[in-house]
Each structure stands twice: as structure tokens, then as C-alpha cells.
Amino acid sequence: MFTKEEMDAVYKAIYTRRDVRSFLPNPVPQESIDKIVQAGHNAPSVGFMQPWNFIMITSKDVKEQLAWAADKERRALAIHYEGEKESKFLSLKVEGLKEAPITICVTCDPTRGGSHVLGRNSIPETDVLSTACAIQNMWLAATAEGLALGWVSFYKKADIRDILEIPPHIDPIALLSIGYTDKYPDKPLLELADWEKRRPLDDLIFQNKWGEKK
Template sequence: MTIDPPDFDAAFAARLDTLFAWRRDVRRFRPDPLDEATLRACLAAAHRAPSVGNSRPWRFVRVSDPARREAVIASFGQCNALAAAGYEGERAARYRALKLAGLKEAPVHLAAFCDGETGTGLGLGRGTMPETLAYSVVGAVQCLWLAARARGIGVGWVSILDPCAVTEVLAVPPAWRLVAYLCLGRPQEEHPDPELERHGWQAEDPRGAELYER
């Protein structure tokens, strides 16, 4: 049985483009708690993401335990200090001035893992490119991010972490590999441009918007 799809007209496409433009990596959060139903709606959107062989290998873990949160924050502090030491002079000063995570302020922490031993999909499509299993988790993160943005929720992806330490702290199954550690909450401020551009860390690289022909 087939059904007619919704009419995604030009007005809808324009609003969708606006949503993409306003999806930002948020580091400054208000401490207000998030409504559980809204969070679940964002997770439902994540579960609609494409995945290799329809494997759906993402596993989301909400980190609510204060001790575990503090351990993640400590990992960020250690990794951030090491990263800062890799820069010199003015660039080092600029790095230290950046706010690179909202771990202390965000009301919700979500860790996104890839279940490397999932039997769902029976391995379809990833025999020659097994990394597509983890890429599928990234797709789910992006769907969650856009669903959150549409509901006024900011998301920040924290990558300055020791994945092995975080995985151990969260006591997940051995086959789960950390793909993303996310902070969610209402943003303190709204900007249409990336924070790293706004604070002079880098200029936009136009190459990503180019189409190469072969």
C-alpha cells in the first residue's frame, strides 16, 4: 500500500534552510531543566536517521549521576589543558579565551555510542566500509540536533575528552564505542554565525560548499 507524501512546498523548504542556518554548536546554556517529553521527541527524531543496513546502532546514555558528570568534566579539563599546550603565542592566548564546552551549565548530558556488535541489519552494507556503522550514529546526532534546534534547545558537541575514560566512567558494554558527548539546554544567547568565527579563531572555509566534477 502506498500513500501520498506530504507537500513539502517552497515555504517549507525555506524554513528548513533557516533551521539549518541556525543550528549552532552551543556552549552557553541556561540551567533550566528540559521537559522530558521534548527530550524524548528529539530522541525519536534521532531514531529516524538513516543507518547502514538499517542497523540503527546508536545507543544514547543520559548522564545524570553527579559523580559521573564530574568525572567527564575532569576529563575535559585534562584534555583541554593538553590541547592548549599545543599552541604558542597569540594562538595559545586565543585558545584559552574560548569557551569550548557547557558541561557545567547544561541541564542534560547525552553520550552517543555505537554498538559495534549489533546484529540488527545482519552486517548489510558495511563489509567493505565497516566505519559506516559509526557514521550512522553521526547521522542520528545530526537529526537530534536539528529536532532540538526546532524546539528552541541548544546542543553542544564536546570532543575534547578521553573517550576511553568516558566509556569507563559510564560503565557501558565493551562493544559500545563513544561517538559523541552532547550537552543540551536552552541557550543563553542566539547567534546565526559559528562561535569560532565570531571570536576570531578561524574564518569560514568555502571549499566545503564547492562541487567538484570528475
Template sequence: MTSPAFPPAFLADLDRLFIWRRDVRHFRTTPLPDSVLDTLLHEACLAPSVGLSEPWRFVRVDTPARRAAIRQNFIRSNARELDGRSGEDAQRYATLKLSGMDEAPHHIAVFCDTNPAQGRGLGRASMPETTTWSAVMAIHTLWLAAAARGIGVGWVSILDPAEACSTLSITPHWQFLAYLCVGYPQEPASTPELERRGWESRNPARRRWINR
């Protein structure tokens, strides 16, 4: 069996996919078909994982009461974040839209089973955190699969993890990693919203190798 050869046109499309994969906060309320969500989950599970442990756990949050509790978690966490800032920084932070939870039709919480039986511990003895990194790679794989279909994903990170686990009745040894809003974006963009709003810009120095 030989490896597939990817033509230049595919590589150009792949470059565009990386550029157009954005953190989305403005969603249309139109729900995705369940078959599309299932496809995104299938492709996310093609991500690499240490020892083939597949430690990711994707949880669809559909219950209105649980969604409302997560939203309150965000509101409290965001208020604490704002209280920790001052002056112009606080004013600019207050203008940012940091969650698409109210509009996004789908909410997906992502967890990591930090010590799964699958994989039998291979590659984890000296670096057990590789299970977490593996689960994060699955999130990114889902994100790219969504972007390739014109679907937006927004990562809500301003949450209290312990409270989120309690709200979602999650087993204690699962580590909370991400709360994702998923749906069709209102306005697709090829640049980060934070960059468009003047919050931050990309640093060209990060695109250079560090040689030792």
C-alpha cells in the same frame, strides 16, 4: 502512496533551520521536560542507518558523580590541548569557551555499537565504519530536531574516549562518539561562536563541487 509535497515556505524554514543550528556553549539552567527529551530521541532514531542497523546508543548522564568525572576528563584533556600550542595560538585558544557542561541541564553521551546484530551485516562487509557514520547521522538529526524547538546542543569533543567509557560503565564494543550538552541557549545565534570570536571562518571553496 505518493511522496509528500513540501511547499516553498517549508523549504525556506528548512534553510533557516540549517543556518540557526549552532554548537552551543552558553546555556540556561532550566531543564527540559522529559517528554521533550523523549521526542528528541524518537526523532534522532529516524536517521538513516546502514542495513537498518540503528547502531546509535544514547546515554543520559544524570548522576552528579559521573558528570563531575566527565568534567575532570575535559579539564585534563583541554590542558593537554593547550600545552600542545604556543604563542598567540595558545593565548587565543585559552580564551575560548569550549564546554557548556557547567550550565547545561542535560548531558547525553552517544555511542556506536560497531557490530550490531540488527541489520545482519548488510552493507558493512567492505566498509564496516558505516555503522559509525550512521550513528553520527543520528546525532545530527537530534541536533536539527533540537534547533527546530529552540533547544541548544553543544558537542564536547575534548575528552579522553577510553576514560569516558570507563566513567559511564559502557560495554567494551561500544565506540564513544560524542558528549552532548543540551538545554535552552542563553543567546541564540545564526553564526558559529568560533567565527564570531575570530578563531575561524567558513571557506567558500567548500561549497563548490569537485568534478572528476
């Protein structure tokens, strides 16, 4: 049983968690990093396959290479937008890889546990979904530790595999930049930038059948 205070703390982590892209250079205590990774490792996973690995990146040189890969992708993605939307897209900050004192690359190994992982035979992408559960645990743990975390997915997997020497069958799912910040947003940055807003929850809930409203 959770006490009222414990329940409030869980919801506080859920509602105050934000994607952050600006970091201070202040070092992050190793103890906090250990707790964040431990929280990731305690996530649910299909057939308990635990498909994740965590690559801890603190080298300035490696961070610069990752930032190069992310920036290359950002510029390539700009072709999806035109005119005002394109300039707005290019003005968005989508990563803080060079600034953050540490970035963790979370990977997914689809071969872990052999070819018949319980439950994964039906929906193969449950390995990636399990890895996303680990990432969300890490995000909430970072929030509770008073740290900021930014999920970077703007990259070509091949670039990240080359830079981090990841074998070809392993998927780099996310780059998580972690650090302290003095720019912690109270709303999603994309909402503050007028790019997107939270949809009304009522519109997303159906009764018994797809599309059926109360």
C-alpha cells in the same frame, strides 16, 4: 511534497543550528527530549543497523566527572599550539557540561547486527557515520524545539567508558549538552572568536574530476 512553509522551516533549522556552550539552568521539558531522541533514532544507518544508544545524564556528580575528563583533554590538546595560538586555544570555551541540565552520550555499537551488516563490509566506519547522522538529526530537532545543543568530543574514550560504565567494545561518539541559552550565536563560535571561518563553497566544488574547476 513539502509546502513552501515546510521547506522554509527545514532550511531554517539547517541554517540557524549552532554549536552552543553556554546554558541556562532552566529544565528542559521531557517531551522535547523525547522528540530529540526519536529524531536521532529515525536517522539513516548502514544496513539499517541502528548502532546507537543514548545515555541520558542528569546527575550532577556524573556531569562533574565528564567535565573533568573534557577539561583534562582540553589542557592536554594545548600542546599542539604555541604562543598566541595557545593562549587563544585555552581561552576558547569548548564545553558546557556542568551547566547544561541534560547531556546525552550517544554511543556506537560496531557489533550490532552481527558480523555481516549489509554495506558495512566495504567501509567499516559506516557504523560511526550512521551514528553521526543520528546526532545531526538530534541537533536539528533541538534547534526546532528552541533548545541549544553543544557537541563535546574533547575526551579520551577510556575516561568516558569508565565514568559511564560503557563496555569496552562500545564507542562513546559524542556528549551532547542540551538546554536553553541566552547566548545563541548567529555565527559559529569559532568564527566569532576569529579562529576559523566558513570557506567559500565555490572553492570546494569540482567538475567531473578532483581539482577541476568550471
